[in-house]
Amino acid sequence: MGVTKDGNLKVISLLITVAIFFTSGNLKAQKFPSAFEHIDVLLSYQQNVNQNYFHDYWSPDPAFQLELDTPFYAGNFFLSGRFNSVRHKTNEVPGFDNIQVTVGWGLRHEVVERVKIGGTVGTLFSMMAFNYVSDEQRDFAGTHFGSTSPESEIGLVFGADISYEFSGGWGIRVNWNRDIVYTQTKMKLNYIGIGLYRKFNTPIWLQEVLH
Amino acid sequence: MVTRGAALKSIIKIICPFMVCMYLMNPVSAQKTVWKADDLNRHEVETLHDIFTLTSGWNNASNDDATIQFSRNALAGPGGAWWPVYLNGTELNVQNWNTQSLHTIPVSINQLDSVVIIESPMLYKGTFTEKGGIFLYSSRAERGVHAQGNMVFGNRSGDPGPFVYTEYATRNIERLGPFADAQLSFRSENYGIQAGFKHFVHAITDVFQYRRLTPFEFGEGTHRHEKIRSTSIFANGDISTDIFYHEVQAGYSESTDFLFTEIYGTEIPIDQKFGFIALSGLAKMNENVALNYKFSYNSNNTKEYPNKEDRWLRWNQQVTAGKTSISHHFENGSQQVGFEANFFGLEDEESANRTLNMQLYKAFHSINYRLGSGLQAYSNFSTIKAKKLAIKMNLGFNYQTRSISSFYLDASYSQRLPEEDNSLWFWMENKGFGADTLADYQLSDLPTRVKFLQTKLGWKATISEQFNFDIYMVWSRNIDEYIMNYKLEPNGSRIESGEFDFINNLEASFLSIPLKISSEILPSLHQSLTYTWTHQLSGNNTLFDMMPNHKFSSNLKWKPVDSFLIWTRFQAQSATNWALAEPIDGLEVRANFNQSEFYSSRTAALFQWDLGIKKYFWNHRVAFSLDMKNINNQNYRNHPVGPRNAFTAFLGMHIDMP
Numbered sequence: 111m112g113v114t115k116d117g118n119l120k121v122i123s124l125l126i127t128v129a130i131f132f133t134s135g136n137l138k139a140q141k142f143p144s145a146f147e148h149i150d151v152l153l154s155y156q157q158n159v160n161q162n163y164f165h166d167y168w169s170p171d172p173a174f175q176l177e178l179d180t181p182f183y184a185g186n187f188f189l190s191g192r193f194n195s196v197r198h199k200t201n202e203v204p205g206f207d208n209i210q211v212t213v214g215w216g217l218r219h220e221v222v223e224r225v226k227i228g229g230t231v232g233t234l235f236s237m238m239a240f241n242y243v244s245d246e247q248r249d250f251a252g253t254h255f256g257s258t259s260p261e262s263e264i265g266l267v268f269g270a271d272i273s274y275e276f277s278g279g280w281g282i283r284v285n286w287n288r289d290i291v292y293t294q295t296k297m298k299l300n301y302i303g304i305g306l307y308r309k310f311n312t313p314i315w316l317q318e319v320l321h
Numbered sequence: 322m323v324t325r326g327a328a329l330k331s332i333i334k335i336i337c338p339f340m341v342c343m344y345l346m347n348p349v350s351a352q353k354t355v356w357k358a359d360d361l362n363r364h365e366v367e368t369l370h371d372i373f374t375l376t377s378g379w380n381n382a383s384n385d386d387a388t389i390q391f392s393r394n395a396l397a398g399p400g401g402a403w404w405p406v407y408l409n410g411t412e413l414n415v416q417n418w419n420t421q422s423l424h425t426i427p428v429s430i431n432q433l434d435s436v437v438i439i440e441s442p443m444l445y446k447g448t449f450t451e452k453g454g455i456f457l458y459s460s461r462a463e464r465g466v467h468a469q470g471n472m473v474f475g476n477r478s479g480d481p482g483p484f485v486y487t488e489y490a491t492r493n494i495e496r497l498g499p500f501a502d503a504q505l506s507f508r509s510e511n512y513g514i515q516a517g518f519k520h521f522v523h524a525i526t527d528v529f530q531y532r533r534l535t536p537f538e539f540g541e542g543t544h545r546h547e548k549i550r551s552t553s554i555f556a557n558g559d560i561s562t563d564i565f566y567h568e569v570q571a572g573y574s575e576s577t578d579f580l581f582t583e584i585y586g587t588e589i590p591i592d593q594k595f596g597f598i599a600l601s602g603l604a605k606m607n608e609n610v611a612l613n614y615k616f617s618y619n620s621n622n623t624k625e626y627p628n629k630e631d632r633w634l635r636w637n638q639q640v641t642a643g644k645t646s647i648s649h650h651f652e653n654g655s656q657q658v659g660f661e662a663n664f665f666g667l668e669d670e671e672s673a674n675r676t677l678n679m680q681l682y683k684a685f686h687s688i689n690y691r692l693g694s695g696l697q698a699y700s701n702f703s704t705i706k707a708k709k710l711a712i713k714m715n716l717g718f719n720y721q722t723r724s725i726s727s728f729y730l731d732a733s734y735s736q737r738l739p740e741e742d743n744s745l746w747f748w749m750e751n752k753g754f755g756a757d758t759l760a761d762y763q764l765s766d767l768p769t770r771v772k773f774l775q776t777k778l779g780w781k782a783t784i785s786e787q788f789n790f791d792i793y794m795v796w797s798r799n800i801d802e803y804i805m806n807y808k809l810e811p812n813g814s815r816i817e818s819g820e821f822d823f824i825n826n827l828e829a830s831f832l833s834i835p836l837k838i839s840s841e842i843l844p845s846l847h848q849s850l851t852y853t854w855t856h857q858l859s860g861n862n863t864l865f866d867m868m869p870n871h872k873f874s875s876n877l878k879w880k881p882v883d884s885f886l887i888w889t890r891f892q893a894q895s896a897t898n899w900a901l902a903e904p905i906d907g908l909e910v911r912a913n914f915n916q917s918e919f920y921s922s923r924t925a926a927l928f929q930w931d932l933g934i935k936k937y938f939w940n941h942r943v944a945f946s947l948d949m950k951n952i953n954n955q956n957y958r959n960h961p962v963g964p965r966n967a968f969t970a971f972l973g974m975h976i977d978m979p
Contacts, residue, residue: 145882167487183881196483203486213947233949233970235476238483251485261483262972264476266952292478292954292968295489320936321884 146312146320150179152283155304156192164297167203171195175303185217188230204240204247211235212267224275232267236291265291279309390417406454409557409570411599412444418582419745425595427553427572429502429519431471434460442715442733442775444687444701447646447659449713451735451773459557461513462506470503472551475971478954492912495524512560523549525579527964528912529920533587533815534579551576566604577626580634584762586809586818592626609651615644615736633758637668656688665743669754677752679740682706695721709769711736725784731777736770746805764823772800787841798830809902809962814910816962827859850875866898884937894927902961914942922959946973
């Protein structure tokens with residue numbers, strides 16, 4: 111019952127992130143006028159790219175993700191939703207539709223004019239609705255005291271991205287994400303995505319509510 | 322809008338010279354743990370369970386880690402006196418069958434203004450806390466109408482997900498919660514009223530617990546989950562003038578629960594109803610003298626539900642209590658003298674349907690006195706009469722130097738009567754409770770008096786308003802303590818109580834050194850750290866290897882702006898061994914065809930990292946929180962038969978309407 115290697119890596123990653131957070135220049139500042147001043151709306155295409163035991167049974171189709179991203183008191187806050195249809199590769203298991211909602215935080219840094227690189231961490235909530243469950247599959251799950259109704263699970267997301275901003279608030283962003291869904295046997299999925307975003311100034315009334 | 326820290330302001334105006342100030346002026350107040358509303362928020366405490374996890378000297382052996390159902394043997398050393406539990410000064414008799422079900426108390430942590438946890442012998446508000454006590458104070462609104470509500474859902478990781486159709490299939494893990502509470506209050510110049518409710522659902526899906534409970538399954542469907550369900554209501558009203566202060570409060574809680582009892586060595590489904598009503602107050606005789614009074618009635622009705630294995634578990638108890646005292650505040654200190662009477666009635670339906678009775682009478686006196694030049698002395702004395710007479714005393718000094726330091730020395734000696742424990746063992750042996758139904762569990766003699774000695778030597782440094790340091794050394798000795806030393810035996814893949822060894826002359830001594838540091842690194846950044854080292858000096862070692870030698874907790878909270886906070890906590894604790902679980906060490910429990918877990922008498926060292934955020938909106942009227950516990954996903958059990966911990970996330974919504 112010790113700490114797993116996987117757990118250690120996550121702890122180290124998150125500790126570094128928290129360390130960055132607490133040592134950032136904003137720590138001593140008590141005013142954050144830029145927080146929530148604009149909201150980026152990003153629509154992106156996501157493709158699962160890795161292979162592991164999960165892929166012995168399933169193959170995720172291309173996914174689409176909608177993301178809201180806004181400056182926070184330090185770094186950025188984001189909320190995203192991703193829809194992914196997952197096909198089954200064997201008849202033992204059903205396919206399923208996956209909706210994943212992620213709340214997270216990240217840091218972005220401008221490396222050259224209009225180009226930013228960033229890193230993110232987040233908490234995900236993954237919902238899985240099975241397409242068609244045969245009687246055999248239902249019986250199999252039942253004997254293991256599992257549920258054949260829609261499943262949900264929490265997890266963590268680690269990501270990195272690079273973005274280029276055109277004029278007029280439009281931009282393009284390329285990202286890599288590592289999703290770890292904490293099912294008993296973990297689902298570890300890497301996604302690469304590309305998307306277009308548009309920056310909107312946040313209405314004053316909304317800024318007041320958010321502040 | 323409620324500021325819970327300031328909520329008692331108007332009441333304090335009346336009672337401060339007599340009750341609150343006596344507590345604040347007590348030199349040993351530095352040695353108790355006071356969780357004010359700000360502290361509760363600072364540490365993102367969500368349940369009483371969290372408080373006990375964070376409090377240095379307490380070793381929680383709750384069997385579900387979310388509710389609080391303590392067993393005596395795991396508390397604060399051997400056997401142990403009960404920690405009395407008080408709500409706004411009224412004792413709540415929530416114990417039955419040698420467990421203490423704090424989750425049945427009809428207020429939630431969100432409805433509290435403060436929690437005072439005492440881990441040492443002292444007289445606090447007229448109650449001698451031999452090994453500790455829990456004093457809860459509900460929050461009160463300032464002027465006007467105020468509404469508050471909270472809703473929290475939790476999700477413990479470990480579901481099978483889509484793998485349920487594969488060779489990796491495991492059993493389902495249920496969501497936690499919802500934990501919901503709300504309260505409405507009104508306060509004017511001289512009076513205030515409030516009413517609230519609390520509801521929670523806690524699913525039990527741990528493999529061990531699920532297997533133990535299987536014979537008691539009720540409900541339909543393949544994927545049944547046993548759940549603790551509890552609903553409570555609470556109301557409170559107070560009125561004050563320049564001379565009088567009166568308060569009336571009442572609460573009722575109804576729950577279906579699972580009670581782990583030493584007798585059966587497993588959980589028994591129960592239906593529990595707890596209720597209380599109390600009237601208390603004070604009258605100022607003059608500027609320095611006040612008369613305090615209190616009357617209360619508690620009713621605790623527990624019965625097995627359902628009872629498929631014919632395991633009898635009933636506890637229908639009524640407790641009526643009255644207490645009065647005089648407080649005197651003088652130039653160099655204060656003192657209090659008082660008297661209390663408690664009348665217990667326990668029904669025994671199966672044995673000729675009779676009511677068993679017991680009375681406890683207490684008298685107490687406390688004084689603290691400034692001797693001058695920073696030196697203060699205090700004395701607490703209490704005597705209790707039931708069938709026999711017992712005395713309890715506590716003496717100490719506190720010396721405040723001209724610099725940043727203060728030193729304190731405290732010594733106590735107390736005798737405890739078996740009646741005070743209100744334990745199953747007392748009612749069985751001395752009153753014949755369960756003579757027909759518990760005939761297989763007869764005991765040898767209970768001791769007439771249990772003795773407890775403790776000395777404490779400490780140094781506290783207030784280096785600045787932002788930095789506090791407190792370290793002390795505690796030596797304690799238990800004499801003629803009694804304990805049910807029982808073993809859990811396998812029964813297939815289930816467990817049950819096996820060999821009983823009732824020890825009635827147990828002696829054991831301990832040495833512990835707690836250290837507490839708190840500081841504000843920046844005005845918006847607060848940190849606290851506690852560490853406790855405990856070592857057993859004498860007595861039966863195997864019984865107390867369940868107490869961790871090292872316990873560490875570090876908390877950091879950053880609030881960069883008024884409407885956002887982020888907190889993180891790291892906890893560590895050394896490994897423990899539980900003698901009671903040795904016979905089941907290695908016992909395999911199959912969750913399904915390809916998933917097994919094994920009981921272990923040893924719990925591994927704990928390393929747990931938690932992180933959370935809370936964001937307020939609309940001028941603090943609405944807030945959302947995300948709290949992640951055990952992010953490092955350590956598979957850990959607090960108790961050999963307790964649930965396995967894993968990465969868990971809580972999402973909460975909080976409403977606070979002025």
